[in-house]
Amino acid sequence: MCVCVKFGNWNVSDYDPIAVRELEQAGYGPLCARALSARGCADPAAAEEYLRCDAPLNPPFLMKDMKLAADRVRLAVARREHIAVFGDYDVDGITSTALLTDFLSEMGARVTSYIPARLEEGYGLNEIAIRQLYRKQVNLIVTVDCGITANAEAELCRRLGMDLVITDHHECKEALPRAAAVVDPHRPDCTYPHTNLSGVGIAFQLASAICGDQAGLLERYADLLCLGLVADVMPLHGEVRTMVVRGMKALAEPTRPGIAALMRECGCAGEPVTTATVGYLLAPRINAAGRMGQVDQALELFLTKDPNQAQALAANLCRLNRERQKVEAVIYQEASEMLGPDAKPKAIVLAGETWHQGVVGIVASRLSEEYHCPAFLICMDGDRGKASSRSYGGFNLFSALSKVSDLLESYGGHELAAGFTIKRENIPRFRETMTAMAAEYFACEGRAPALQVDCSVEPELLTIENIRGLSRMEPCGTGCPVPVFCLRDAVVVQLSEVGGGKHLRLNLNTEGRLLPAIFFSQTALQAGVDLGDSVDVAFTPQINEFKGSRTVQLNVIDIRLSDSLRREAQKQKDLYCRFRDREPLSPEEAAKLLPVRSEFVAVWRYLMANSREERLREDFSCLGRKIARTMGQPLSLGKTRICLDVFAEQGLIKMDCCRKYYSIRITSDGHKVDLNASSIVQALRAAKGGNRP
Secondary structure, eight states: OOOOSSSSEEEEEEHHHHHHHHHHHHOHHHHHHHHHHTOOOOOOOOHHHTTTOOOOOOOOOGGHHHHHHHHHHHHHHTTTTTTEEHHHHHHHHHHHEEEEHHHHHHHHOOOEEEEEOOOOOOOSSHHHHHHHHHHTTOOOEEESOOTOHHHHHHHHHHHHHHEEEEOSSSSSSSSSSOSSEETTTTTTTTOOOOOOHHHHHHHHHHHHHHOOOOHHHHHHHHHHHHHHHHHHTTTOOOOHHHHHHHHHHHHHHSHHHHHHHHHHHHTTTSSSSHHHHIIIIIIHHHHHHTTTHHHHHHHHHHOOOOOOHHHHHHHHHHHHHHHHHHHHHHHHHHHHHHHHHHOSSEEEEEEEOOTTTTTTHHHHHHHHHHTTTTTTEEETTTEEEEEEEOOEEEEOOOHHHTTTGGGEEEEEESSSSEEEEEEEHHHHHHHHHHHHHHHHHHTTTTTTTTEOOEEEEGGGGHHHHHHHGGGGGOOOOOTBBOOEEEEEEEEEEHHHHOOOOEEEEEEEETTTTEEEEEETTTOOHHTTTTTTEEEEEEEEEEEETTTTTTEEEEEEEEEEEEEHHHHHHHHHHHHHHHHTTTOOOOOHHHHOOOOOHHHHHHHHHHHHHOSSOOOEEEHHHHHHHHHHHTTTOOOOHHHHHHHHHHHHHHEEEEEEETTTTEEEEEEEOSSSOGGGGGGGHHHHHHHHSSOOO
16 A cells, blocks of 8 residues: 655755745845755855856866876877877767867867767777777877776777877776876866866866866857756756856857757757756757767767758757657667566666667666666677666666676766676676665665655745746756745646646646646656645746746646645555554454445446456555545545455455556456455454454
8 A cells, every 4th residue: 555656755845934034135036045045055145155156167287187188189289190089979978079179170180080889889989999090090099078997998009009098077997097198087096176077077177278278268168068067967066057057158149050050940049048958958869869870960060160061960960869769669668568567676677689779778767767776778789788777766876887897798887877788698697686786775774765845835935926036046957956846735626638648737726726737757647646635746836838828837746645644544554554464453443444335335336437458557545535536435545455455355356566556457257256255354343343344
């Protein structure tokens, strides 16, 4: 028995009314002031520091080996050596490659860009690429956003007489590659103040170290920095926040032809630019090029000076993104079927013979969120497979892969996302080991998925003016998340599925005020709510524009029964569990669980009327409330569960618990059954005092 919530727990913070008053007096809107106070900003000075967007950039030479790297690149430029900028095929890698390639070209260097073919070469520096660059007489390879685990490849470069400079931001292994310079803030001996820069940030700092004009370069490359940093989900503090803010201003008035064309194709040209613009509109289309094997299209988009070519490239990226979505849907369906309808995995480890290597990472992310566990999807090719994985709930992927490195041929990444290569014969052991590791991790107290809610708010604060005031919090992202608020004891007065049944639209009545809400990627079944329910809603407020009209709308993050209903549901669950575990019940307690005949009939009729398919899938708590409304009188969750148990015992239904849903299939052949003969009914009658149902 469960009360459905998307997240296991809500951590609802509170605000200090005195701090809120001071923040409002300093010019912050009521919603903004409450969110800032709930995050620990006790006064306007603390808030200004938290939201500071002009923190100075750190000197690049604080990074270990940065001087060696800058000196070697300057020498290559002076000698007219052939330099290859070697990148990665995601947004961070593409922007890193574009930035350093453009910078070196402007310096007059002989420079070639190289991003490996995702399907043929895989991630990072590899022998195919090195030998190809050697044949092109490349003297120096500079990696961006990759290379930190390329020990064998570094040795190959040495044997061929090619110098190698590595710039990366991923986790290091114990032994660093032997190269002319290894620049990575994750190096144990690196004194750089933080590790929050992504690959494009490290590439920018290398360019700064080479030319000495950090301010000028920020003006020139802020747009690329913003794209890479936001797409790679870097914490928005300190210099990262400064770079992103400058980048959003540059994106609002783009001068790079490719970015201007892409924004037109996305329909966001001329609109305010936020981190959501980058994360949900621009980044997926840039990523699509690498995922679908045409990464050169995205790189050329950033490097071209021709507006006509830029427009054609942008249109092609949008086409590739649509293709990616179709491929993703097929892989997701196949993976879901492999798991089965009743799966409750601790870790998902699946392998597919025809899966697209460029798309499985997105599907792994979807599965990890849906099943609340880390996901590893492996694309098989003969006796080997290449995998993409996504974390859940703080499970450190890089650390986990390090512990099973004896089963892997190679691996790399960071705590939230990682990739590896594995032999087919090792997959069963890998699955067994990773499942055990995840089970042990999540068994520890405090690791259940939790939603961080800034604070509860009164409905009268949800005005267009106050919501606009939340723009003071931008840019929002990791480290400074979008404000999430909570409304308590709202009543669901309207409920409908929209977008082809993919999304849930609600109207909520709170203190006499109707508030429209949208719950994306959730159905009524998944949300576990029904008309008339009293609920608490976690949401981000937004302004909805339709046909020239602007209204307040709640973008629902999660929804759950209100406190009083949850407490009652918990009491019913505890009572039922005591009975199930054969603990003695008082006569009064047994009476609370023992259904009367009309209640048995009501539950059975509901099951018959709503079994349009072979199985009825319902969140259990919601099922009980729906039956009660059908009856027109209360029906406790405990009695509902007893009814189902009795039906299952008597062979009338088959019932399974699948994650947060109950899956019920009617198996009755139509013959009458004496419910009084049920051992469950007899046990409750005995505890109550022998009365018949």
